[in-house]
Amino acid sequence: MAEKARVLLPLLLFMLVLVRKGESVWLNIPRSGNKCVTEEIHNNVVVVGDYVVISDDHLHPTPTISAKVTSPYGNVLHHKENITHGQFAFTSSESGQYLTCFWPDRPGQGGALSVNIDWKIGVAAKDWETVARKEKIEGVELELRKLEGAVEAIHDNLLYLKGREAEMRGVSESTNFRVAWFSILSLGVCILVSCAQVWYLTRFFQKKKLI
Amino acid sequence: MERGERKMKAYAVLGLLLLSTFAGDVSALSVTVNDVECVYEYVLYEGDTVSGNFVVVDHDIFWSSDHPGIDFIVSSPGGNVVQTMKGTSGEKFEFKAPRSGMYQFCFHNPYSTPETVSFYIHVGHIPNEHDLAKDEHLDPVNVKIAELREALESVTAEQKYLKARDARHRHTNESTHKRVIFYTIGEYILLALASGLQVVYIRRLFSKSVAYNRV
Numbered sequence: 244m245a246e247k248a249r250v251l252l253p254l255l256l257f258m259l260v261l262v263r264k265g266e267s268v269w270l271n272i273p274r275s276g277n278k279c280v281t282e283e284i285h286n287n288v289v290v291v292g293d294y295v296v297i298s299d300d301h302l303h304p305t306p307t308i309s310a311k312v313t314s315p316y317g318n319v320l321h322h323k324e325n326i327t328h329g330q331f332a333f334t335s336s337e338s339g340q341y342l343t344c345f346w347p348d349r350p351g352q353g354g355a356l357s358v359n360i361d362w363k364i365g366v367a368a369k370d371w372e373t374v375a376r377k378e379k380i381e382g383v384e385l386e387l388r389k390l391e392g393a394v395e396a397i398h399d400n401l402l403y404l405k406g407r408e409a410e411m412r413g414v415s416e417s418t419n420f421r422v423a424w425f426s427i428l429s430l431g432v433c434i435l436v437s438c439a440q441v442w443y444l445t446r447f448f449q450k451k452k453l454i
Numbered sequence: 455m456e457r458g459e460r461k462m463k464a465y466a467v468l469g470l471l472l473l474s475t476f477a478g479d480v481s482a483l484s485v486t487v488n489d490v491e492c493v494y495e496y497v498l499y500e501g502d503t504v505s506g507n508f509v510v511v512d513h514d515i516f517w518s519s520d521h522p523g524i525d526f527i528v529s530s531p532g533g534n535v536v537q538t539m540k541g542t543s544g545e546k547f548e549f550k551a552p553r554s555g556m557y558q559f560c561f562h563n564p565y566s567t568p569e570t571v572s573f574y575i576h577v578g579h580i581p582n583e584h585d586l587a588k589d590e591h592l593d594p595v596n597v598k599i600a601e602l603r604e605a606l607e608s609v610t611a612e613q614k615y616l617k618a619r620d621a622r623h624r625h626t627n628e629s630t631h632k633r634v635i636f637y638t639i640g641e642y643i644l645l646a647l648a649s650g651l652q653v654v655y656i657r658r659l660f661s662k663s664v665a666y667n668r669v
């Protein structure tokens with residue numbers, strides 16, 4: 244692990260220059276099969292992603308990977324093959340699990356691969372540089388704007404959680420109702436079935452002239 | 455949707471960590487832990503506070519009322535274990551990074567059923583004297599803004615934890631809802647079937663093929 248850190252450190256610092264603001268997420272891609280990242284995103288959220296591949300074994304040229312982003316209903320939002328660097332951006336139109344998968348193009352030959360993923364959603368995906376340029380703000384004011392954005396995101400999240408809780412409460416109450424009714428109904432079914440049995444057997448024995 | 459994702463055999467690995475003096479926001483990603491899944495995060499400065507949480511979301515238990523949970527181990531770049539949590543189904547954690555470097559966050563699943571873990575990790579940094587070049591001065595406003603940002607981050611982290619717990623609760627709720635219906639209808643059908651079989655059996659006891667009046 245320490246060796247890996249020593250190896251990755253200069254590469255990482257280089258990546259930090261390439262990747263925005265030093266955000267980095269490191270995944271290990273297996274030699275065969277794929278590595279997937281999922282997230283539950285609700286409707287109408289901006290999603291921005293950026294990924295770079297490096298080879299742990301320092302192979303040249305860097306082995307390429309393929310990447311695919313899928314929406315919860317199966318629509319492919321981004322699909323690229325034979326690349327070492329790519330990015331995608333979209334606004335979610337469906338609510339659910341979004342799946343991002345990476346797999347090596349030549350399984351078994353690539354060696355150990357690590358992919359650096361920069362994945363931002365919602366307020367973090369906002370392009371503050373454009374806002375700063377447009378409104379000509381900088382420094383402390385820009386930072387305070389970012390904080391304001393963060394607070395708004397917290398508020399929105401709270402409302403979302405509240406909505407979810409209301410939904411779940413509805414399901415719970417419905418389950419409660421069902422448990423009560425179906426238990427009583429099961430008693431009713433039991434009595435009905437046993438009455439039907441008794442009635443049928445009585446008729447049967449009367450027919451057989453045993454009663 | 456969740457069932458489809460569960461059916462996927464692919465490893466879902468999630469790494470989250472933003473390293474940045476401008477601590478951006480990281481989404482709470484989900485990983486499917488089959489045996490061991492490790493996430494790596496780079497901590498830029500020594501003394502940074504690394505905080506986060508994780509929740510085991512996919513909890514398809516059938517018999518027992520509580521799953522034994524998964525193990526969570528944080529290792530520093532030197533190989534030392536910084537934090538360990540055993541047998542938990544969701545926890546918050548926080549520690550001060552003793553050194554900078556690549557930290558490893560591992561989830562161990564002691565059982566054969568794959569579990570989906572949703573987690574969020576945040577590395578927070580407050581600028582101090584050591585970060586600056588020799589001729590720069592530390593503006594107290596920047597320090598205060600950084601502290602504010604960290605406070606807001608902790609609120610966001612708590613929200614993500616709540617969201618993950620809510621997702622798990624929702625999962626259990628929906629499962630209960632479905633089970634109530636299916637098991638009750640199944641129970642009715644089985645009851646009717648059992649009594650039908652009883653009647654058939656009694657009829658056969660009195661049938662002509664068996665010696666008449668022997669019963």
